[in-house]
Each structure stands twice: as structure tokens, then as C-alpha cells.
Amino acid sequence: MKFSCVYIEEEVVNTQRVQEILQRLPPTPQVTIKRYGEVFNRRSQNFRLQKQKPALILAKKHGNLVLPAPTGYGFNDNPGFYFSHMLNCVYDCRYCFLQGMYRSANYVLFTNYEDFATQLQIKTHGQSVNPVFYSGYDCDSMALEPVSHFAEFFVDWFADNPAATLELRTKSTQLRSLYNRQPVSNCIIAMSFTPKDIYRRWESKVPGIEKRLDALKKLQEQGWPVAIRLEPLIYESDFENSYDQLLSDIFEKIDGNRIHSISTGMFRMPKTFFKNISNLYPDELLYARKYEQSHGMIAQSSTQEAEMLESIEDMLCRYVPIKHYYRCA
Numbered sequence: 001m002k003f004s005c006v007y008i009e010e011e012v013v014n015t016q017r018v019q020e021i022l023q024r025l026p027p028t029p030q031v032t033i034k035r036y037g038e039v040f041n042r043r044s045q046n047f048r049l050q051k052q053k054p055a056l057i058l059a060k061k062h063g064n065l066v067l068p069a070p071t072g073y074g075f076n077d078n079p080g081f082y083f084s085h086m087l088n089c090v091y092d093c094r095y096c097f098l099q100g101m102y103r104s105a106n107y108v109l110f111t112n113y114e115d116f117a118t119q120l121q122i123k124t125h126g127q128s129v130n131p132v133f134y135s136g137y138d139c140d141s142m143a144l145e146p147v148s149h150f151a152e153f154f155v156d157w158f159a160d161n162p163a164a165t166l167e168l169r170t171k172s173t174q175l176r177s178l179y180n181r182q183p184v185s186n187c188i189i190a191m192s193f194t195p196k197d198i199y200r201r202w203e204s205k206v207p208g209i210e211k212r213l214d215a216l217k218k219l220q221e222q223g224w225p226v227a228i229r230l231e232p233l234i235y236e237s238d239f240e241n242s243y244d245q246l247l248s249d250i251f252e253k254i255d256g257n258r259i260h261s262i263s264t265g266m267f268r269m270p271k272t273f274f275k276n277i278s279n280l281y282p283d284e285l286l287y288a289r290k291y292e293q294s295h296g297m298i299a300q301s302s303t304q305e306a307e308m309l310e311s312i313e314d315m316l317c318r319y320v321p322i323k324h325y326y327r328c329a
């Protein structure tokens, strides 16, 4: 993986993990910085230009590293949390809210994994009963794995802490670190899918649907719990045909009776993010559509959402026991 530059916080520059990460990269200019905000939060950055030649920032995350997941985010009623070892994503989905959340398209990789683990430990053995930790909220969990070795570290941690569950949400096929080890029953690999037409139009750099399904099939055959995330659901007049095809493709490879879960999630985002992205991509038709606004969020019309959910849920019943299905808020 190539980056235009690697910025390294002076606090982590001499750590073993950072040195190992640097050894995995091709020769790249390096700049030492005080705090990642100097590079990442600067004003007048152009996300669209930076996305063409992003830099990698190696940093230490301070403060609350494990946060409560938004209400209705997860697959059960257990206490839910999310944690982000990265900000931004190596893929470039036009519908992604990250483009509207950050000014910078550079990738921040937080390398103090042990501090994350300490906070996971506190949540797991404190007041929460069987908590679920979601990774992949501010990034893709696996896309930078060959450089970060993030999953390698955290899957080990969850293997030693079976009271907690991890969901690694991804669109990546960089799954070698999982193939190379025994499956861990409390680590769920959740892969997101949209139909082919949406993939082609709006999921730049994301591995193809077939490739992702092959990767997920391999994990399922090895005994990993795998999950399907149908998101974001974006309304198209022929969505029924597209989802019919997508579900048929998915369940030709994945055993619906053995999946951990399958969920749907709507295309929605805070109004401010939506506005930022519309400004970045003024010609993008996705952002020129008519949406509804409520409580600071932009969403498709409730009629369209209901139509999609009803129809897709009907189709799902053909492939999976309905107890494995949930709607992600």
C-alpha cells in the first residue's frame, strides 16, 4: 500500500509497533509531528484532492477509546460499544458519511492498541454483562490489516476474553490474518453489501462482490461466525430486482442457516455531513435527490424506506431463519 507521506507523532515514533509498521511500507517520506490534529484537522483542506494521494498518520489516541454504540446499532440488546483504531477509509464510497465528517482524507492509525485493550477490559469486567464491541464505525476494520495488524492483535484479545464479543465490520478481502488462525467464536466478521449497480456507481476501490463473497465463504467454511450487512439501502426504482439478484448471489455461497446475523441499514446521515459532501461533489446525483429531514438527519422518504424494508425482508425469509435478522437503526 502506498502513501504520499507518513506523519508520525513524536510520542509514538520510537514504539515497537510504529517501527514494525514502517518496515511494512515501501520507501515513503516521513515527517515527525507533535499531534495528529496538526495535519488532520487543519482548515482549508480539500478532501477530494487528498483522497487521490492520502498520507498515513501514526498517532496515539487519548481519552475515551471505547464509546457507547448509538441506540439500535447492534444485533442484540447487550451493552454495545464501538472503538476506532483508524479514522477514514482506504475505500471511496460516495455515500459514506466520513467524507462529510472529516476535513481531511488522510488516514489516522492509532497505534496504542494496548490502551484500547485496557478500556475493553474495564468495560468487559466492569458493569457491562456480555458487551458487544463494534469495530468499523469510523473506518473499515480490515482494509489496512497488512500494515496495521489490528485484527491480529484484537482477535487474540477477544479469544482470551470470551465474555465479550467483537464485530469486525468490513468490505475488505484482506483477511489473511484470520485465515491463518483458528476461528474465534466471539469474533464476528460482518461484510457489507449493496447490489451490483450501486457497487459499480458508488463504491470506488471496494473489492468486487464476488471476491468478497468468496472471502466470506472461506471464513464460514473455516468455522468463523460471519454476518451480512445490507447497507446502506439506497432507493432505486428497480431495487427489487437488484436485491433479488444480490441475495441469490450471497446465498449461493454463504450458508444462510449458519450465519451469525443479517441486517439492513438505511442511507441516512446528519444534515451537516450531507451538506459538506454535496459541496465536495456538486455534480453527484445521489446528493441532488429529494430527501426528508428530521431531528438534524437527512433520510430517504419514509414511504421509500418502508417499501424497501418490506420487500427485502420478504425476500430474506427465503434464505435465513428470521431470528437471525435485525434492522440497524
Ligand code: SF4
Pocket (backbone or CB within 6 Å): 089, 090, 091, 092, 093, 095, 096, 097, 098, 138, 139, 140, 171, 206
Ligand atoms: S467501505 Fe465503509 S468506511 Fe470505507 S468508504 Fe465505504 S462506506 Fe466508508
